[in-house]
Amino acid sequence: MSTSSEHDFSKVIAKAWANEGFRTKLINDPHGTLKAEGWTIPPFVKIEIKPDVNEHHFTLGLPKRPAGVSEEELIKKAEDFICFFICFC
Numbered sequence: 326m327s328t329s330s331e332h333d334f335s336k337v338i339a340k341a342w343a344n345e346g347f348r349t350k351l352i353n354d355p356h357g358t359l360k361a362e363g364w365t366i367p368p369f370v371k372i373e374i375k376p377d378v379n380e381h382h383f384t385l386g387l388p389k390r391p392a393g394v395s396e397e398e399l400i401k402k403a404e405d406f407i408c409f410f411i412c413f414c
Contacts, residue, residue: 348376
């Protein structure tokens with residue numbers, strides 16, 4: 326999983342500013358473009374790039390409760406989910 330220390334999103338922004346082709350790919354296929362840059366983003370995370378805005382949006386979805394898992398396993402699954410957001414942001 327990527328962390329902010331491994332991947333600085335400011336580098337992606339700068340590359341998008343400098344390279345119109347990269348910018349277009351990032352807007353049209355953020356998962357694929359970030360993966361090509363070495364990022365690991367879980368498939369349950371939806372990324373939408375909104376070009377030419379100066380505001381930041383962060384939406385956190387509450388996942389559906391996993392079926393058939395113990396209370397202990399629920400805590401582990403929730404920790405894994407939250408770790409992604411703490412590491413990514």
